[in-house]
Amino acid sequence: MNKAKREEIFRRLHDADPNPTTELEYGSAFELLVAVILSAQSTDKGVNKATARLFPAANTPETIYALGEDGLKDYIKTIGLFNSKAKNIIQTCRILVDKHNSQVPAQREALEALPGVGRKTANVILNTAFRQPTMAVDTHIFRVANRTGIAPGKNVLEVEKALLKYVPKHYLLDAHHWLILHGRYTCVARNPKCRQCSIADLCEFKEKTPDVWQ
Numbered sequence: 692m693n694k695a696k697r698e699e700i701f702r703r704l705h706d707a708d709p710n711p712t713t714e715l716e717y718g719s720a721f722e723l724l725v726a727v728i729l730s731a732q733s734t735d736k737g738v739n740k741a742t743a744r745l746f747p748a749a750n751t752p753e754t755i756y757a758l759g760e761d762g763l764k765d766y767i768k769t770i771g772l773f774n775s776k777a778k779n780i781i782q783t784c785r786i787l788v789d790k791h792n793s794q795v796p797a798q799r800e801a802l803e804a805l806p807g808v809g810r811k812t813a814n815v816i817l818n819t820a821f822r823q824p825t826m827a828v829d830t831h832i833f834r835v836a837n838r839t840g841i842a843p844g845k846n847v848l849e850v851e852k853a854l855l856k857y858v859p860k861h862y863l864l865d866a867h868h869w870l871i872l873h874g875r876y877t878c879v880a881r882n883p884k885c886r887q888c889s890i891a892d893l894c895e896f897k898e899k900t901p902d903v904w905q
Contacts, residue, residue, distance in 0.1 A: 779807030831874025
């Protein structure tokens with residue numbers, strides 16, 4: 692895929708949604724951090740239902756830590772892997788209080804040192820909370836980047852590096868959200884909605900589904 696195609700793809704995505712953001716509901720960097728940790732192998736909708744109960748009761752490192760693992764589990768038990776997630780969140784709260792003055796750090800190394808926070812989660816926090824031009828490659832972005840030809844790669848890190856290299860710089864800050872939403876609702880894993888796709892004529896996917904309309 693050439694530079695002109697990529698420019699036009701992101702121009703169209705921008706025009707359709709000038710201010711994209713995560714579908715996770717949050718009111719602070721800390722709430723976002725908790726929500727993203729909870730979202731691993733879970734849906735945003737499911738996480739939002741749990742945090743709608745949790746955050747009014749506890750939404751700071753101190754108040755969630757005070758719940759303890761068992762207390763936190765009561766709020767997040769509807770989410771997959773809630774036992775390990777509760778453990779990680781409690782440990783993360785303790786570290787934030789002890790080492791970061793109860794603030795979410797805006798540095799990758801410090802974020803990745805938190806339990807339950809890997810490279811993808813750190814990228815989400817850096818991009819969404821701190822507006823840094825990072826690229827958190829999930830299954831949706833990995834699929835869209837490879838399928839369309841925007842930034843092919845054999846693994847998540849290759850795709851992340853390719854996107855940082857090839858996405859036009861003036862679109863990079865919001866590209867993460869555009870690609871996730873496109874993969875979640877249009878360029879879906881099975882039967883992609885090519886007929887409804889705003890970038891279908893630019894996409895280099897050889898097996899387009901022109902008859903699919905869902």
